[in-house]
Amino acid sequence: MVSDRWSVVGKNRPSGLLTRLKRCFYFFILIAPCFPLLAGAKAEVIDRVIAVVNGKVITLSELTEREAPLVKQAAETFTGAERDKRLGEIRKKVSDSLIEDLLLEQEAEKLGLKVSERDIDDAIEDVKKQNSLDDEGLKVALKKEGLTYHGYRVQIKKQIEKSRVLGQQVRSKVSVSEKDLADYYDRNQRMFLKDEEVKISHILFLVPEMASGAAIEGIKKEAMDVLEMARSGKDFQELAKKYSEDSSAQEGGSLGFFKRGQILPAFEEAAFSLRKGEISDLVRTNYGFHIIRVDDVKEALLEPFESVKENIRSAVTSEMLEQRYKEWMEELKKSAVIEMKL
Numbered sequence: 001m002v003s004d005r006w007s008v009v010g011k012n013r014p015s016g017l018l019t020r021l022k023r024c025f026y027f028f029i030l031i032a033p034c035f036p037l038l039a040g041a042k043a044e045v046i047d048r049v050i051a052v053v054n055g056k057v058i059t060l061s062e063l064t065e066r067e068a069p070l071v072k073q074a075a076e077t078f079t080g081a082e083r084d085k086r087l088g089e090i091r092k093k094v095s096d097s098l099i100e101d102l103l104l105e106q107e108a109e110k111l112g113l114k115v116s117e118r119d120i121d122d123a124i125e126d127v128k129k130q131n132s133l134d135d136e137g138l139k140v141a142l143k144k145e146g147l148t149y150h151g152y153r154v155q156i157k158k159q160i161e162k163s164r165v166l167g168q169q170v171r172s173k174v175s176v177s178e179k180d181l182a183d184y185y186d187r188n189q190r191m192f193l194k195d196e197e198v199k200i201s202h203i204l205f206l207v208p209e210m211a212s213g214a215a216i217e218g219i220k221k222e223a224m225d226v227l228e229m230a231r232s233g234k235d236f237q238e239l240a241k242k243y244s245e246d247s248s249a250q251e252g253g254s255l256g257f258f259k260r261g262q263i264l265p266a267f268e269e270a271a272f273s274l275r276k277g278e279i280s281d282l283v284r285t286n287y288g289f290h291i292i293r294v295d296d297v298k299e300a301l302l303e304p305f306e307s308v309k310e311n312i313r314s315a316v317t318s319e320m321l322e323q324r325y326k327e328w329m330e331e332l333k334k335s336a337v338i339e340m341k342l
Helices: 004-011 060-077 080-111 117-130 135-144 149-169 178-187 213-231 236-243 247-251 265-271 305-335
Strands: 049-053 056-059 197-206 254-259 288-298 338-340
Touching (some): 049 080, 056 080, 117 135, 197 213
Antiparallel strands (some): 049 056
């Protein structure tokens, strides 16, 4: 699926904004800016200018407010030099995102883009539907994030403006051809290789953790007797229902399909060495003794291009949009007067 930034651009309105309040990545903040999780942070900072972009200022309080959730997470996760390194990276990324936000706002003004009250109402209705909220529920959720309803409307307006700027300057400049899709498929065929899978049934004879040697031999003998019955043609499902001590017994021992790496090593080694319909020797694991039958095999295969084409289109489109955005933003920055004061 194409990333959130670009799905927003396509609709010219924000999408899933409320759900993103708690999981923002600030270097992708352009359309869904993260609102403060720590509402009191701004009041505790003596404000000063940290950057001037084409004559418009960005303040320390804006930076502190924007970075607060990530700073909190880093402080709780890291210590010492690593913590200091992470905090420095966060400050740099958040500062960059604030500059890019301001450049986008200025582009919206330059292009004369207008957002009506109806546009804002429609966007908020989308948010409410996506989050199953009524008016009161939305206000409660916003309050938890330190936002007023009026403040939220202002943020929505800015986001729609930015999304329309990106629609004109980025998305409209990106075109994905059939050759682009085919080239991506050829370059990344390992991504579309489906692993071999086996469908397994088994009969389990549990061995208690503290079982004596004699007890283990007795369990093993019973398992061997059942193995002989299975190999002589007795119905495997009925044997599993009667003898297996696993929870799968009532389903005739069926465990379903598995890929390599999903089951116990000894179990995997036996299962993937069998052909469809074959029954293993006794397999010993920490649980006890198993009799394994392979019910079906799905060979490893490359998914056909047509079956993955739309997934590829989303991935290629996202890559191209990100690349076009980076190039365009670099152009904006080069032509802007940006003075850092932090």
